[in-house]
Amino acid sequence: MTLSRQSNAASNPGLAAALQSARASYLERNPKSHAAYSKATESLPGGGTRTTLVVDPFPLMIESGKGSEITDVDGHTYKDFLSDYTSGLYGKSNPVLLEAISKALAQGLQFGAHTPHEARFAAGLVARFPSMDLVRFANSGTEANMLALTTALKHTGRSKVVVFDGAYHGSLLCHFHTGDKGMPEGVVRAPFDFVIAPYNDIDGVKALLGPIKADVGAIIVEPMLGAGGCVPAEPQFLRDLRDYSTEIGSVLIFDEVQTSRLSPGGRQALLGITPDMTTVGKFFGGGFAFGAFGGKREIMDMFDIRKPGAISHGGTFNNSPLTMVAGATALEHLLTPEALERLNNLGDHMRDALNAAFKTTNAPFFAKGLGSINQLYCTLPAEDRDAAMEVLFFMLLEKGYWVSQRGTLALNFENSAEEVDGFVAAAVEAAGRVAAAAKSH
Numbered sequence: 001m002t003l004s005r006q007s008n009a010a011s012n013p014g015l016a017a018a019l020q021s022a023r024a025s026y027l028e029r030n031p032k033s034h035a036a037y038s039k040a041t042e043s044l045p046g047g048g049t050r051t052t053l054v055v056d057p058f059p060l061m062i063e064s065g066k067g068s069e070i071t072d073v074d075g076h077t078y079k080d081f082l083s084d085y086t087s088g089l090y091g092k093s094n095p096v097l098l099e100a101i102s103k104a105l106a107q108g109l110q111f112g113a114h115t116p117h118e119a120r121f122a123a124g125l126v127a128r129f130p131s132m133d134l135v136r137f138a139n140s141g142t143e144a145n146m147l148a149l150t151t152a153l154k155h156t157g158r159s160k161v162v163v164f165d166g167a168y169h170g171s172l173l174c175h176f177h178t179g180d181k182g183m184p185e186g187v188v189r190a191p192f193d194f195v196i197a198p199y200n201d202i203d204g205v206k207a208l209l210g211p212i213k214a215d216v217g218a219i220i221v222e223p224m225l226g227a228g229g230c231v232p233a234e235p236q237f238l239r240d241l242r243d244y245s246t247e248i249g250s251v252l253i254f255d256e257v258q259t260s261r262l263s264p265g266g267r268q269a270l271l272g273i274t275p276d277m278t279t280v281g282k283f284f285g286g287g288f289a290f291g292a293f294g295g296k297r298e299i300m301d302m303f304d305i306r307k308p309g310a311i312s313h314g315g316t317f318n319n320s321p322l323t324m325v326a327g328a329t330a331l332e333h334l335l336t337p338e339a340l341e342r343l344n345n346l347g348d349h350m351r352d353a354l355n356a357a358f359k360t361t362n363a364p365f366f367a368k369g370l371g372s373i374n375q376l377y378c379t380l381p382a383e384d385r386d387a388a389m390e391v392l393f394f395m396l397l398e399k400g401y402w403v404s405q406r407g408t409l410a411l412n413f414e415n416s417a418e419e420v421d422g423f424v425a426a427a428v429e430a431a432g433r434v435a436a437a438a439k440s441h
Helices: 013-029 031-040 095-107 116-128 141-156 202-215 235-248 266-271 297-303 321-333 337-361 382-398 417-439
Strands: 062-066 069-072 077-080 134-138 160-164 193-197 216-221 251-255 277-281 291-295 365-370 373-378 408-410
Touching: 013 031, 013 382, 013 417, 077 417, 095 321, 116 134, 116 291, 116 321, 134 141, 134 297, 141 160, 141 216, 141 251, 141 277, 141 291, 141 297, 160 202, 193 202, 202 216, 202 235, 216 235, 235 251, 235 266, 251 266, 266 277, 291 297, 337 365, 337 373, 337 417, 365 417, 373 382, 382 417
Parallel strands: 160 193, 160 216, 216 251, 251 277
Antiparallel strands: 062 069, 069 077, 134 291, 277 291, 365 373, 373 408
16 A cells, blocks of 8 residues: 555656656646645645545546446546445445435434444344354444454453554554564554564464464454455465464454455355454445444453443444444345345456456456455566556556556446456556556667
């Protein structure tokens, strides 16, 4: 993930020229976005309030969206192949959600009280995830992970939190890499006592944790690294991690904020592995800010206010009526096994088609991921990869496809098979142009 706005340099002269040309064309095509961004820098540091959305030299400003498309302030329309980094699962204007939200709006905004929809939503989540006996709501995946970790440490009475190389668990639990000595530049993390372990390497995990296992209170893992590059965890690694967590008495947490879209019960249900706790967020809010953490009854019962010594957990918008209605409606009517299977099959098809075409054309790219969540990679020399990805990004925008500058791809329910095939053709053509530029000098 980009942490700051900085120009990507390329050592290859042809690629450097292509990047300069792409940026110039981008500026020429988007004067209103440029002006809006410049205005934003007067009141927002760096012109925004979400580092994930940073684009060099400036981001496009979006005016509207419908179905699978978004339109910027300069009037350009794009097929959305990013889906707000997996959270925009339903597209921009799902009629079922819009109707439910409109009815909820008519009934009133914040009540400062419980509503029946809170329990309705909770029951739907508990029914889907094997690891959730009880669940609590929050306002983001970051909050859910923070609360899950503090709960696990409270439950075990231990101090250390194990994370994995490449992990991203939210804005305050981000960018972990083995070999880090102190805090990486540009990162602010919550002050947990972190231990960074190797991903997909159970022997390495055991060697690292063996001497300190009595202090390990929580092990949190993404069943597929999300911001870390869409790297799937090996099923056996997750099974071994489940066994080892039990052996050392640590709480195992699956961060399924992204991978929960791989099946109705997330990747844990696909693999038949039950962690002690699970966190979710993003699309489960039906388009509103949302996070949730749940787990074994013996852990989650610590929040039962009817019992002595219960943990206090407040939050004005934890049970926001609009979010409760939207989330419950999405669970009951949109997040069906059939819809998720279709979408993930479409994502698998897209990844396979991209990789086959890149191989056939000798383009220096490949895709990695699972189902509807994927990441594009560049195979050029390391010093040229960022520039190549940026050129590819600009070329795809010109062809009308919205992706992230770092190459993240996430499908939504509104994407059709025809759109996916069109995207594959556009990506392969753009990749060929990047390859030609890199070979031109």
